[in-house]
Structures are given as C-alpha cells and as structure tokens.
Amino acid sequence: MKVLVINGSPRGDAGNTIHITNAFLKGMSMIRKDDEVERVNLIDKNIGFCRGCFYCWNNMEGRCSQHDDMDELREKFKNADLVIWSTPVHTFGMSALMKNFLDRLLPLHLGTMEERDDGGDQHIARYNKTAKQHVLIATCGFYSYTNNVEAIEKHFEIMHKGRLETIICCEGALFHIQHPDIIRRANQYLNVARRAGKEYAFSGHISEESKEQLRKRFYARTEYHILANHHWTIPEPGMTEEQLEEKRIINVIHCMGALMNRESFTGDMPGVAEFDVWDKAYKAQLHIRAERLKVVLDREEFLPPNLIIRVESGRLFELDEKIRFNRQMNTDSGTQEFSGTQAIVNRMLMSMKTGRCVTVKI
Numbered sequence: 001m002k003v004l005v006i007n008g009s010p011r012g013d014a015g016n017t018i019h020i021t022n023a024f025l026k027g028m029s030m031i032r033k034d035d036e037v038e039r040v041n042l043i044d045k046n047i048g049f050c051r052g053c054f055y056c057w058n059n060m061e062g063r064c065s066q067h068d069d070m071d072e073l074r075e076k077f078k079n080a081d082l083v084i085w086s087t088p089v090h091t092f093g094m095s096a097l098m099k100n101f102l103d104r105l106l107p108l109h110l111g112t113m114e115e116r117d118d119g120g121d122q123h124i125a126r127y128n129k130t131a132k133q134h135v136l137i138a139t140c141g142f143y144s145y146t147n148n149v150e151a152i153e154k155h156f157e158i159m160h161k162g163r164l165e166t167i168i169c170c171e172g173a174l175f176h177i178q179h180p181d182i183i184r185r186a187n188q189y190l191n192v193a194r195r196a197g198k199e200y201a202f203s204g205h206i207s208e209e210s211k212e213q214l215r216k217r218f219y220a221r222t223e224y225h226i227l228a229n230h231h232w233t234i235p236e237p238g239m240t241e242e243q244l245e246e247k248r249i250i251n252v253i254h255c256m257g258a259l260m261n262r263e264s265f266t267g268d269m270p271g272v273a274e275f276d277v278w279d280k281a282y283k284a285q286l287h288i289r290a291e292r293l294k295v296v297l298d299r300e301e302f303l304p305p306n307l308i309i310r311v312e313s314g315r316l317f318e319l320d321e322k323i324r325f326n327r328q329m330n331t332d333s334g335t336q337e338f339s340g341t342q343a344i345v346n347r348m349l350m351s352m353k354t355g356r357c358v359t360v361k362i
C-alpha cells in the first residue's frame with residue numbers, strides 16, 4: 001500500500017502535529033511492514049496559488065497552467081492508497097498550506113458536476129478514487145473542541161466521508177514544552193496514537209475506545225491556560241521593567257501551582273503556599289484545592305500559610321527550573337532534597353497535619 005503523508009504545518013518536522021502523525025505511522029508499521037510511506041512537508045515545496053483560470057478544465061489531460069512542485073505531488077496523490085493529512089488548526093480551519101494544496105488538486109477533476117448522495121454537488125473525478133482512504137490528524141492551540149474544530153472536521157467529512165478517520169488533539173501546544181509532567185502526559189497520548197495506527201492498519205478503522213482517549217484532555221482548562229499563557233510574558237504599553245518582572249514572577253508561581261499534584265488537598269480549607277520574594281518585597285499565595293488552584297496577590301485575601309518559601313527573585317526562576325527537572329535545590333539548611341513539585345506538596349501536607357507552618361529559605 002502506498003501511504004502519502006501531507007504535512008501542512010509551516011513548522012515542518014518541528015511542529016506539534018507531526019508528533020502524533022509519526023506515532024500513528026509507527027503503529028501502522030507494526031502491522032503493515034511493507035507499506036511504502038512518503039512524507040511531504042508542504043512548507044519545503046514550491047507551490048503557487050491556484051489562479052482560478054480553469055485551464056485544467058479546458059484541456060483533455062487536465063494540465064495545470066502552472067508548473068511547479070504540484071506536477072509531481074499531484075501524481076503522488078493520485079497514486080496513493082492512503083493519504084494522511086497532518087495539519088495544525090489555523091484560524092478555525094486547516095493551514096493555508098494545506099488548503100492551497102487541496103485547491104491545486106483541481107486538475108484531478110473535470111469541470112462537469114453532478115449531485116452527491118448527501119445533497120451536495122461535486123465535480124466528476126478524472127480517475128477512480130473510490131479505493132483511496134484518508135486520515136486527518138490535527139492539533140490546536142486552544143483547549144476547546146467546541147467552536148474551534150468544527151470547520152476542519154466538516155471540511156474533511158464533505159470531501160472524504162466513509163473513507164476517513166480523524167484524530168484532533170486540542171492542547172497541542174503542550175507537545176513542545178519540556179517539562180517532565182507534560183512530557184509524561186504527551187507520551188501517554190502518543191501511545192494511544194500509536195495504538196490507533198495499529199488498529200487502522202489492521203482493520204481500516206480506529207476503535208471507539210482509542211478515539212475517545214484521543215479526545216481526552218491532558219489538563220483541566222484552567223491549568224492548560226496557565227501553562228500556555230506562561231510563554232507569553234510580553235510588556236504591555238506603559239509597563240515598567242519592574243512591572244514586567246512582577247508579571248514574570250506571577251507566571252512562574254502560577255505554573256508551579258498548575259503542575260502540582262493537588263489530589264491530596266481535599267479538605268475544607270485549601271493548602272496555602274506563600275512565595276515571599278524578599279528582594280522585591282513581593283508576596284503571592286497559592287491556594288490549592290484538589291479541584292481548583294488560585295493565585296492570590298491581594299494581601300487582604302491572604303490565608304495563614306502552611307508553607308512559606310522565602311526566595312530571592314532570580315532564584316525563583318532557578319527553583320522553577322529545578323522543580324521541572326527534578327534537580328536538587330540548595331536551601332539555607334544546606335543541599336536538601338527539594339526537587340519535583342511533590343517537594344512543595346509534601347511539605348505542605350506535613351505542616352497541615354502538624355498545624356505548624358514551615359519556612360524554607362532559598
């Protein structure tokens with residue numbers, strides 16, 4: 001079987017979507033070892049826009065008026081048994097690269113049209129495409145499927161219904177964040193994508209169970225927003241360097257909280273971790289409940305803390321980094337095992353039990 005992978009991400013092999021596509025292909029290759037797989041990164045190709053001249057419909061062979069990489073790609077497309085469409089969601093649809101590629105397939109159709117079974121219309125294909133199968137793999141930056149991916153799903157359904165399987169992953173931005181917890185969750189997702197590829201190679205379908213798991217979220221919406229937003233600490237108009245630094249500090253504290261294991265905080269009162277950024281005379285509290293995380297900046301809303309982390313601002317970022325990669329952090333009491341988000345959680349749980357607030361100086 002000839003498999004053609006069309007990668008519509010402008011980020012090529014460095015994109016998020018291709019991680020899932022590669023996992024799917026890996027799964028397929030476990031069952032179908034002799035498949036011929038060809039990958040095309042559209043970003044590396046010279047493909048002009050369709051000029052809408054209908055030259056292709058005015059000559060017998062369906063020649064296009066433009067000669068560029070589409071000459072070769074159209075042939076590859078025509079000869080493929082399975083096309084895997086790998087694209088980011090851009091502005092609530094497929095990427096422009098992918099859409100342009102589709103438009104440039106016009107010569108594979110005749111100008112004449114006919115009614116479809118589903119009430120729509122279509123141009124008559126110049127070749128028999130009924131045997132061709134399609135898989136759409138897409139990632140999005142937003143958390144929500146609703147009012148986000150409907151257009152791309154519908155688009156592919158109109159084109160290939162009955163011969164199409166679809167994987168769409170929201171929270172796609174997580175695939176390039178280097179953090180142990182995120183990597184672990186992303187790998188779990190990729191394992192399911194691999195299994196889906198195996199199933200597809202075996203039966204031509206992805207099981208309902210895998211489809212359901214491929215729609216599961218990595219994080220709750222609030223956490224995802226925090227983690228995604230953390231990357232965009234840019235100065236707002238009129239912001240001083242100091243205010244920008246403050247924004248960065250809040251972001252880091254937010255992220256540390258978002259990645260904490262909060263399951264144990266089931267009591268009526270939240271666990272309270274206070275970050276005392278002493279060189280900036282700046283304090284923030286994390287109010288941690290199993291179901292909700294709150295970052296409190298207004299001292300009026302402060303609660304008695306269970307853990308105080310007294311840290312110099314520069315070292316706060318170091319703390320975040322160390323926590324992320326499970327490295328040791330020097331505290332004022334020597335090199336202590338203060339690694340992993342669990343380090344903060346464990347200290348908090350301990351002091352909640354004893355009723356005594358613990359202070360860690362970093």
Ligand SMILES: Cc1cc2nc3c(=O)[nH]c(=O)nc-3n(C[C@H](O)[C@H](O)[C@H](O)COP(=O)(O)O)c2cc1C
Binds near residue numbers: 010091139141
């Ligand atoms: C121009 C542009 C438009 C985007 N529009 C959306 C969108 O409408 N909905 C969404 O959820 N994400 C949107 N995103 C985020 C991408 O879908 C997301 O980052 C995706 O994982 C990128 O995949 P890639 O790395 O494979 O290109 C957009 C990104 C760009 C660059």
